[in-house]
Amino acid sequence: MSVKNWLKERFPIDYNKFIEINENIFIKEPIPNHMKKWFYCTGATPLILLSLQIVTGILLTFYFVPSPEMAYESVRHITEDVRLGFWIRGLHRWGSSMMIITLLLHMTRVFFTRAYQKPRELNWIIGVVLFLLTLAFSFTGYSLTYNQLSYWATTVGTNMFKQVPFIGHWALVFLRGGEEVTANTLTRFFTIHVGLLPPLILLFVAVHIIILRIHGVSEPEGFEKGHYAFYPHHFYKIIIVTLFAPALGF
Amino acid sequence: MAQEEQKQSRRKFLFSLGIIGVIIIAVVTFARDMLLYLFPPKKEKKFHKYLVGKRGEIAVGKAKEIKIGKTPVYVVHLEKEYKVFSGICTHLGCIIRWEEDKGRFFCPCHKGIFDKTGKVIGGPPPRPLDQFRVEEEGDLVFMYVKNKTRGPWA
Structure with missing residues (x-):
C-alpha cells in the first residue's frame, strides 16, 4: 500500500478539494492592479522577517543562558566561538531593526492612502497592537544581552512603567520580579521574549491576515481597475521587496 | 504558431x-x-609550550625547580630522558620540595615522599606525581601544558 493511500484511510478528507482550497488561498488570490507598485507590498515584509526572527531566535536559544553571570558570556560565546553564530545572531539582531523599519513603512502607506477607513478600522487597531508587540519584542530582546547598555536600558524602560497611574508600581514589580533589576528580571524578560510574545504575535498576525482577506485590500483611486493572480507576480514582488529591506540593513 | x-x-x-x-x-x-x-566542531586540545632547560644544564639524577605561575614544576634529568613533574602533592595538594642531598621529593604537610621518577616511596600520597609531556628539540627541553579555556564551554 502506498503512503498516500495509508494516509487517505487514516485522515479521510477530500484531497482534491483540499488542494483546490489551498490554491485559491495561496496561489490564485486576486490582487488589485495597484499592488504592482512596491510601496503597496510592504505588509508581507514584516511577516517574512518575523518567520526569519522565529527561526534564528530558536537557534539562539540553543546556546543562550538567561542568568546574570552567563547571559553576556553566552552571547559572547555565540558571536565569537560558535560556528556561524555571528551570522545567526546578526540576522536576529538586524532583522529586529528591519522589522520595525518595514512596519513603519507599512503603517505610513496605510495611513496616507487612507486604507484604515471603514470597514477596516479594526484591522488598523490590530495592526497597531502588532506594532506594540514588536516593540515589546525589541525591548525584551535588547535586555537579554545583559551588558551595561542593556542593563540600564532595562532599568530606565521598566522605570517608565512606574509612572502609569494606579498600577504603575505593581507593573514595575511584576516586570522586574522585585524592586530592582536582578536575575528575576532577566528570566522574566527571557520568558516574555520567547514564551509569551511569540504565540500572541502569531495570533494577531493570523487575525490581521484573515480580516485583510475578508475585506480584500483597499483600492486607492487613480489606478486602472483589474486583478491579477497572487502567484507568480505578487509572490516574487514581495520576496524582492523583502530581500531589499534586509539588504539595505545588513 | x-x-x-x-x-x-x-x-x-x-x-x-x-x-x-x-x-x-x-x-x-x-x-x-x-x-x-x-x-560544535571537535576541538583539538591545545598545549602551551614552555622552555624548561638546556641539555647539560641539569646533571643526571638532579632536579631543577621552575615556576609556572605560582606553582612549581620540577624538571628531572634521569639517565635516559628528562621528565617534568608537577610540584603539587597528590595527597592533599600541598607544594612539595626537592631534597637535593637525598635525591627525592618531600611534602612537608604529611611527610609524603616521592623518588626522582615520581613514585611514592613513603607517606600517605595515593598515586605518583603528575607528569607533563616533555619533548627535546636539539639542545633544548620543552614541556607542554594544556591550555585552559575561559567559561564552561571547554
Missing part, C-alpha cells in the same frame, strides 16, 4: 528551472549553516 508556443514553453521551463534551482541552493545552504551552527 506552434513554434512560438514551443519557444514560450522553453523560456518558461528555463525560468522555473532557474527559480527552483536558486530556491534549492538557498534552502540547502541555510540548512547546512544551521547544522554547522548546532553541532
Whole structure:
C-alpha cells in the first residue's frame, strides 16, 4: 500500500478539494492592479522577517543562558566561538531593526492612502497592537544581552512603567520580579521574549491576515481597475521587496 | 504558431528551472549553516609550550625547580630522558620540595615522599606525581601544558 493511500484511510478528507482550497488561498488570490507598485507590498515584509526572527531566535536559544553571570558570556560565546553564530545572531539582531523599519513603512502607506477607513478600522487597531508587540519584542530582546547598555536600558524602560497611574508600581514589580533589576528580571524578560510574545504575535498576525482577506485590500483611486493572480507576480514582488529591506540593513 | 508556443514553453521551463534551482541552493545552504551552527566542531586540545632547560644544564639524577605561575614544576634529568613533574602533592595538594642531598621529593604537610621518577616511596600520597609531556628539540627541553579555556564551554 502506498503512503498516500495509508494516509487517505487514516485522515479521510477530500484531497482534491483540499488542494483546490489551498490554491485559491495561496496561489490564485486576486490582487488589485495597484499592488504592482512596491510601496503597496510592504505588509508581507514584516511577516517574512518575523518567520526569519522565529527561526534564528530558536537557534539562539540553543546556546543562550538567561542568568546574570552567563547571559553576556553566552552571547559572547555565540558571536565569537560558535560556528556561524555571528551570522545567526546578526540576522536576529538586524532583522529586529528591519522589522520595525518595514512596519513603519507599512503603517505610513496605510495611513496616507487612507486604507484604515471603514470597514477596516479594526484591522488598523490590530495592526497597531502588532506594532506594540514588536516593540515589546525589541525591548525584551535588547535586555537579554545583559551588558551595561542593556542593563540600564532595562532599568530606565521598566522605570517608565512606574509612572502609569494606579498600577504603575505593581507593573514595575511584576516586570522586574522585585524592586530592582536582578536575575528575576532577566528570566522574566527571557520568558516574555520567547514564551509569551511569540504565540500572541502569531495570533494577531493570523487575525490581521484573515480580516485583510475578508475585506480584500483597499483600492486607492487613480489606478486602472483589474486583478491579477497572487502567484507568480505578487509572490516574487514581495520576496524582492523583502530581500531589499534586509539588504539595505545588513 | 506552434513554434512560438514551443519557444514560450522553453523560456518558461528555463525560468522555473532557474527559480527552483536558486530556491534549492538557498534552502540547502541555510540548512547546512544551521547544522554547522548546532553541532560544535571537535576541538583539538591545545598545549602551551614552555622552555624548561638546556641539555647539560641539569646533571643526571638532579632536579631543577621552575615556576609556572605560582606553582612549581620540577624538571628531572634521569639517565635516559628528562621528565617534568608537577610540584603539587597528590595527597592533599600541598607544594612539595626537592631534597637535593637525598635525591627525592618531600611534602612537608604529611611527610609524603616521592623518588626522582615520581613514585611514592613513603607517606600517605595515593598515586605518583603528575607528569607533563616533555619533548627535546636539539639542545633544548620543552614541556607542554594544556591550555585552559575561559567559561564552561571547554
